[in-house]
Amino acid sequence: MRLIVRQTAEVASRYVVQYITTRINEFGPTQEKPFVLGLPTGSSPLNIYRSLIEAFRDGKVTFRHVVTFNMDEYVGLPPEHPESYHSFMHKNFFDHVDLQPENINILDGNAPDLAAECLAYEEKIIASGGIELFLGGVGVDGHIAFNEPGSSLASRTRIKSLAYEMRLANSRFFGGEIDAVPRMALTVGVQTIMDAREVVIIATGPAKASAVHQAVESGISHWCTLSCLQLHPRSMVVVDEDATLEMRVKTIKYYKEVEQIAEQGNEAEQKASGSIGPVTPRTTARDCEDGDLTPDSMASRNDSLTELRH
Numbered sequence: 001m002r003l004i005v006r007q008t009a010e011v012a013s014r015y016v017v018q019y020i021t022t023r024i025n026e027f028g029p030t031q032e033k034p035f036v037l038g039l040p041t042g043s044s045p046l047n048i049y050r051s052l053i054e055a056f057r058d059g060k061v062t063f064r065h066v067v068t069f070n071m072d073e074y075v076g077l078p079p080e081h082p083e084s085y086h087s088f089m090h091k092n093f094f095d096h097v098d099l100q101p102e103n104i105n106i107l108d109g110n111a112p113d114l115a116a117e118c119l120a121y122e123e124k125i126i127a128s129g130g131i132e133l134f135l136g137g138v139g140v141d142g143h144i145a146f147n148e149p150g151s152s153l154a155s156r157t158r159i160k161s162l163a164y165e166m167r168l169a170n171s172r173f174f175g176g177e178i179d180a181v182p183r184m185a186l187t188v189g190v191q192t193i194m195d196a197r198e199v200v201i202i203a204t205g206p207a208k209a210s211a212v213h214q215a216v217e218s219g220i221s222h223w224c225t226l227s228c229l230q231l232h233p234r235s236m237v238v239v240d241e242d243a244t245l246e247m248r249v250k251t252i253k254y255y256k257e258v259e260q261i262a263e264q265g266n267e268a269e270q271k272a273s274g275s276i277g278p279v280t281p282r283t284t285a286r287d288c289e290d291g292d293l294t295p296d297s298m299a300s301r302n303d304s305l306t307e308l309r310h
């Protein structure tokens with residue numbers, strides 16, 4: 001797991017946008033080989049969606065051959081309800097970029113057979129080639145998508161009844177009325193997210209500090225489903241300084257050093273190849289200290305991961 005720390009939420013979001021647009025552009029999606037992107041809702045990704053729209057308008061990225069899968073949706077809320085995740089996504093992202101409507105996938109919380117809907121969603125992800133990059137946010141209790149504390153780390157897309165705390169937290173979107181928050185949702189599982197070839201999480205603000213501390217510095221636990229990313233070969237948590245308030249100074253220093261070394265490696269790589277422009281973070285010498293892999297074997301592992309991605 002990599003941790004990227006930026007001073008403010010805005011700068012952290014810009015980092016994510018730069019990262020995603022570079023990944024899409026380097027991938028070079030086509031009709032036959034689209035880039036499959038997992039997407040979240042919530043307030044945390046709003047800056048990201050705004051900047052992705054800007055990047056699209058400035059001609060820096062196109063979503064023409066991008067296929068999206070959203071993380072979750074409430075059960076029983078009409079899609080046109082202002083707080084449905086369908087509405088959220090169209091209002092904040094889909095309606096402003098060149099995504100093809102048939103490439104947009106969001107769980108149908110009004111499907112006649114909800115279990116079949118969840119199964120079909122998993123099958124569609126596989127049929128699309130698997131998710132290349134899953135972008136996510138995190139709840140104050142460390143949940144990803146609607147995988148609340150206690151969710152199975154092996155879970156897949158399923159129906160979930162929402163706990164009191166979750167409904168209380170989300171009542172801010174329903175005029176503060178907890179009874180207006182649906183009691184159930186459909187959500188991708190922890191394992192569905194883990195199956196993505198890369199996972200990028202944005203976490204900003206002091207309210208997320210405890211979740212980030214647990215996920216990064218503590219053990220893997222179903223009480224903080226974000227912590228499962230410790231097992232992911234290519235995951236990154238991008239935070240602002242406020243979200244690091246509960247972390248050890250030593251940990252932040254470690255991750256900043258890892259990033260510095262990666263940047264130096266990238267610069268050297270760019271100089272050697274004469275290329276310019278943004279480069280996605282690669283394995284660093286420091287990463288290799290975590291296991292018995294040599295930089296060479298890590299480099300070849302990166303190459304094989306790249307092959308798998310394409």
Ligand SMILES: N[C@@H]1[C@@H](O)[C@H](O)[C@@H](COP(=O)(O)O)O[C@@H]1O
Pocket residue numbers: 040041042043044045071072136137138139140143144145146
């Ligand atoms: N299902 C969503 C999650 O995907 C999101 O990460 C979380 C945090 O939202 P926010 O970014 O508004 O704090 O809220 C909901 O529970």
